[in-house]
Amino acid sequence: MKKIINTYKLFLVATLFLTLGSCEDEFTNRPPEDGISLDAYYSSNEQVASATNGMYSRTWFQFENKFMWAVSEVGSGNMYTGSADVNAMRTFAINGSDTELVNGWSSMWANVAQANAIINFLSSRVGPAVDEDVLQNTIGQAYFMRATAYFYLVRLWGPVPIIENNLNYTSSPVINTNRVEDIYTLIERDYLAAIDRLYEKNRGTNYAENGRISKGSAKAMLAKVYLYGKKYAEAKQMAEEVISSGEFKLYGGPSLPSKTYADIFTYGNNNNEESIFAFQWKTDGRYGSGNNCNTQFGISTPQITTSNASYGGVFAPSQDLMAAYEPGDLRRKATIMLPGDSYPEVKVLLAGGAFGTLTVPAADQIGGQNAGAAIKKYCIGIVNGANTGQVDEWGMMENVTYIMRYAELLLIHAEATLAGGGSTSDAGALASFNAVRNRAGLSSLSSITFNDIFKERRLELAFEGDYWFDLGRLPRAQAISIMAAQNRGNRFAAEYYTPEEGDFLLPYPDNDVAKNPKLLEPPVPYDFN
Structure with missing residues (x-):
């Protein structure tokens, strides 16, 4: 936790002086990022509105890039992977030194810290030309993001420290965790604060x-x-x-x-009428600004690849999930690619350097996870103009990630x-x-x-x-029974693992425990004043 507190000033400066991320259209409306005085930066409505840009993408990147899938989808039994960096939850063997666990934890606290900076300090940093409704809408977005970060924290780790103003802890960064019920109280209060401040909208065709x-x-x-x-x-x-x-x-x-379930996950339908909250990605030349799902999912073999990077197909659908669809469910083909499925809208690279459209090859030619299938959702293929948007040097793209x-x-x-x-x-x-x-x-x-x-x-x-969290809502014995019955292996060998009670919450990162031993002490009530 000390690491989190000590990086607060960095987040404060980043929040108040810079816009940490950018997305298309309204997300690109920002001033230059060098030589800006604080007063000048918040002299207009546009500058204030841009203060939360980065909180739609870059502060979430280390959560969404691998950790989200490695825990919520591999851990729940929806995904299969044999990749060493992301497969610990397949066998419920994750520990506090796991790199992706540390990344996910750090990402949550980055969101809390940046939200705290806006909530606590933005009002005193705006000029007279800034409209009050613009200011309050921006602060409302920060409350929303803090609530969302804590909603993930409490479901993943249980008791964690409640930090509403990082500056309160700079002189004493060893902090107790707080009770789960108090964390939920904070989450509810923050969403209510967001509701009071945010604009009403009607999701239209623009x-x-x-x-x-x-x-x-x-x-x-x-x-x-x-x-x-x-x-x-x-x-x-x-x-x-x-x-x-x-x-x-x-x-x-x-x-x-005229639309379909499959249409939701295409680049051209980013932020459609069904989207309640989605991460917004922009390939701006910086690592951590784009969406890596097209590479992490899909197909990558010498014969056919949907990836714009030199690798792909890190995650695959589990055997258990593939067996869960009933006949006629249109979501299956939009979610999972099986041999013989055709997706004429997806451009692929074929052996010899030619391009073509995607017809899923035989099970033994789909990829290195040996699942016999690949993930279609969020796989949009080789960069192809308006169909996919741009791609950056890491193979990351601009299709949104839906959170709700x-x-x-x-x-x-x-x-x-x-x-x-x-x-x-x-x-x-x-x-x-x-x-x-x-x-x-x-x-x-x-x-x-x-x-x-x-x-x-x-x-x-x-x-x-979401499925990991849904399993976590069940009575423990029921969730354990469901997960113990899942085939968590590949198409060649069925594997079964039974979680224990303690496996439903993640361990705190070892480095943070060493710096803040109170993470392991019983949680204390939080004083909301």
Whole structure:
């Protein structure tokens, strides 16, 4: 933790003097990044609005690049990998020296620190020409990001320190962790603070304007937090406020029938009407500004490759997930590539240097993970102008990473209506649930259980970083039983591993424990004043 506190001044300077990242259109509207005085930098609405640019991308990069997939997807049994740097969670063998664990932990605290700088200091650094609503909207985005970072921290590590102002701890960087219930209180308070400050929006067809979060985004995330706390009435109310607002729409649903589930994950549909919150990537020549999923997923062999880098296919679908789809589920082909599947919109590099379009080869020619399949979601292929956007020297691209979509909000609404009961035939719950199923090409159900919703969440949100957390919401014995039954091997050899109680929370990084031994002490109550 000392490392985190000691880097606070760096984040403070970065936040107040510079814009750490940039994305297309509104995210590129920023002043030069050298020789700027503090007063001059925040003299206009545009400069204030740009203060959170980096918090949509670069502060999340070390979380999203490998850690998110290595824990939430490999750990949950959705993904398979044999790559040594990301496969520890496949066998529940991760430890505090794991490089990607350290990266994920550090990324969360970078987000907290930068959000704290904006929340605590931005108001005193603006000139008279800055409109109050612009200032408050920017601060609202910081509250949203801090809440989101803590939502990940508490679900991954459990008790962690609550830090609302890093400067409070510069003289005493050895800090106690706080209770899980207090962390959830902070998260709820932060999302409510964001709701009070953020602009209302209507996600329209001008996708370039949809990148930033809105009041509806914060309400949707708060509905999810309430669901985790089994505050079903609050979760239902918040979800219904978002649904009734009409801000978001189901891609391929009745409002947008010409679109499909697969269309959500194409570059041209970045920030579409279904996107509630997504990381915004921009290939600006700096490492950590682009999205690496096209390389990490997909196919990379001497015969055919979808990667723009010299490697690819680090992650693959698990045998267990491939067996989970029912016949006719349109999400399967949009999520997992099986031999013989054709994707004419995806450009590939073939043996000998020729280019072609993607027809998935035989199982033994798909890639080094020996899964016999590859991941389609977020795999958009060889750079190809308007179809893919640009690519940087590391093979990273500009397609967004979804953290929450409207489909999930609909499933949250259905589960909150169920409210822990055995089943429900409530019309509103069925409307929300069946909208997601129907978009996937599946028939409606007339009554739903928790298990129905749980399965639907897995298939709808596969490779979007949620299944590990869904398993963590179950009674431990039930989650352990599910995971112990998963085939976590490749197509040649089935492998089974049984997690223990302690495997559902990650270890703190060894270096941070050495600097702050209080991480291992019992958590203490937090004083919210």
